[in-house]
Amino acid sequence: MKEDAQDIPPCFVPVEKTGLFATFRTDNWWIQPLIMGSILIGFGIYTIFVLMLEHGTIGDHKGELIYYEDKGAHYISPISSPGPNAVPDYIKELWILPVSLLFIWAPLGFRATCYYGRRVYYRALFANPIAVAVDKPIKSYSGENSFPFILQNAHRYFLYLAILLAILHIYHAIESFTFGDKFGIGVGSLLLTIDALFLSLYVCSCHSLRNLMGGNIDCLSCANYIKKKGTSWVSYLNQFHGTYFWISLISIMLADFYIRIYLGMWGNPEIFLLEP
Amino acid sequence: MKRKIIIQRGEDPDFFMHEFEIEGGPGMVVLDAIHQIQAEQAPDLAVRWNCKAGKCGSCSAEVNGMPKLMCMARLSDYDNGEPIVVKPMKTFPIIKDLVTDVSWNYEVNKKILPYQHPDTDDPRMLQEDVDRVQEFRKCIECFLCQDVCHVLRDSDMKDEYIGPRFLVRNAMLEMHPLDQGNRLQDLKDRDGIGLCNITKGCTEVCPEHITITDNAIIPMKERIVDEYYDPLVWIWRKITGKSN
Numbered sequence: 001m002k003e004d005a006q007d008i009p010p011c012f013v014p015v016e017k018t019g020l021f022a023t024f025r026t027d028n029w030w031i032q033p034l035i036m037g038s039i040l041i042g043f044g045i046y047t048i049f050v051l052m053l054e055h056g057t058i059g060d061h062k063g064e065l066i067y068y069e070d071k072g073a074h075y076i077s078p079i080s081s082p083g084p085n086a087v088p089d090y091i092k093e094l095w096i097l098p099v100s101l102l103f104i105w106a107p108l109g110f111r112a113t114c115y116y117g118r119r120v121y122y123r124a125l126f127a128n129p130i131a132v133a134v135d136k137p138i139k140s141y142s143g144e145n146s147f148p149f150i151l152q153n154a155h156r157y158f159l160y161l162a163i164l165l166a167i168l169h170i171y172h173a174i175e176s177f178t179f180g181d182k183f184g185i186g187v188g189s190l191l192l193t194i195d196a197l198f199l200s201l202y203v204c205s206c207h208s209l210r211n212l213m214g215g216n217i218d219c220l221s222c223a224n225y226i227k228k229k230g231t232s233w234v235s236y237l238n239q240f241h242g243t244y245f246w247i248s249l250i251s252i253m254l255a256d257f258y259i260r261i262y263l264g265m266w267g268n269p270e271i272f273l274l275e276p
Numbered sequence: 277m278k279r280k281i282i283i284q285r286g287e288d289p290d291f292f293m294h295e296f297e298i299e300g301g302p303g304m305v306v307l308d309a310i311h312q313i314q315a316e317q318a319p320d321l322a323v324r325w326n327c328k329a330g331k332c333g334s335c336s337a338e339v340n341g342m343p344k345l346m347c348m349a350r351l352s353d354y355d356n357g358e359p360i361v362v363k364p365m366k367t368f369p370i371i372k373d374l375v376t377d378v379s380w381n382y383e384v385n386k387k388i389l390p391y392q393h394p395d396t397d398d399p400r401m402l403q404e405d406v407d408r409v410q411e412f413r414k415c416i417e418c419f420l421c422q423d424v425c426h427v428l429r430d431s432d433m434k435d436e437y438i439g440p441r442f443l444v445r446n447a448m449l450e451m452h453p454l455d456q457g458n459r460l461q462d463l464k465d466r467d468g469i470g471l472c473n474i475t476k477g478c479t480e481v482c483p484e485h486i487t488i489t490d491n492a493i494i495p496m497k498e499r500i501v502d503e504y505y506d507p508l509v510w511i512w513r514k515i516t517g518k519s520n
Contacts, residue, residue, distance in 0.1 A: 008285075008292055008294050009295070011282060011292070011293035011294065011295045013282050013293045013295075013359070013361055014293070015284060015291045015292065015293055023341050024338065024340060024341030024361055024363060025340060025341030025342060026340045026341065026358065027340075027342075115474050115489075115490075115494050116474075118473060118474045118475075119474050119475050119476050119489075122473050122474070122475050123475050128426070128473065128475070129426040129430065129475060129477070131477075132342070132343070132424050132477040132480050132481060133338065133341050133342060133343060133366075133424055133429075133477075135430060136426055136430045136431075139430050139431050139432075140431070141426075141427065141430075141431040141433065141471070142471075143427065143468070143470050143471035143472065143473055144470045144471070144472075144473060145468075145470035145471065149473075150470070153501045153505040153506075154505075155501075156498075156501065156506065207490065207494045207495075207498065208498060208501075210495075210498075211495060211498035211499070211501075211502070215495050215498065216495075216498065216499055216502055218405075218450070218451055218452065218453050218455070219401075219405055219453040220404055220405055220408065220453075221401075221402040221404050221405050221453070222453075228404075238490065239490075241490075
């Protein structure tokens, strides 16, 4: 009863699939990379837009729209944090590009070298590979062994800067609840608080932080209390690192849009003051 | 209920797709369908299997394009009207039909420095240290992670990269509280850990739900950064005289 190819009726399914992103998968594998790629590209376009706005390339708001202080509010567009006020005048005079560029490379570098971030852009932007068991268009590959991807090893240095940035965002969030000499709550306060919260969670769940806390120790039971507890907390948060990546990315964009574009250009803040 | 099963068959280089119709029943898995075909329609159909319980890791294949254990893939998970396409693992050479030659994996395994016991009369380790490496011991060596890894599957870099399964084994040994060996140099230079770009396909297909990338590969990458790429750690170790 042995059969061979000659005895078998032809089948409509080929032995190999060809073409771009060839796969035998029948599920909607392309949805996830499409959504993730779109959000990343959207964030990139928005960031370039705000930098051009600050530089005066677009519109007539050169150097403006970073701080919003009408009605006693203390809001800062978080993408530009800590903003031009933190830069000495002599540097501002020499620096011909948007001042925000002096800071923005740090959070961008943190996200670009983030282990979860790598998963997202290697899949969604570089299609290397775009999804599980889907052929990648370019087979030649050198991984993270050579320039520029070997620079991913600098992630922990971006982490140190991101910790400072998260502290700064917490400060901005606290400051946003003061309106003149009164305490109040505005939409901006809420958005800056959500931004600070999820940026902090994103930073605290970092894989490099997990290693530095105690992940690099073989005998965790031999480590001191702080290392043991720290490793345990970071490991717990690390399970949700991807979720924090997305929420913090979207929340910083929303807060920035509200303060820089909505309040700065068009709107009035919705503020609820608490009388002393 | 009738189900169409299309199976890739043949030996290199004569492969062909063979369509079968079977009588599906409740709770039936793809491996049951394959056995039914073997019993009733194609006794020469080659398939490797053993436990039928998702624990031996023998029946790895690609079901509708997704690397899976056939014994864990229920027919009811697939649309009734659509045929189910079953192919052997793409990354390994095919012996016959659904059976692949996975011996390369065993050769790789031999190269890894095994557990190095400490020179002490009373070796002890606490549960909290055991817990961390316990996850890696769940591996059933189905090699689905190896099959799905694009470095092996698409770029075919078997000479330069050991694949996720053996990065997990390295992590298990490296994080072992008693082990005295050091595998970081090998991981970096010989085993090609730098080729992993963390796209987490291996974690996605692992039938034992081992968090391969986050808990094994990334911690190993971070240890390699500690050892070879971080000047501050190097200075700190020089000052304090401490090592891991």
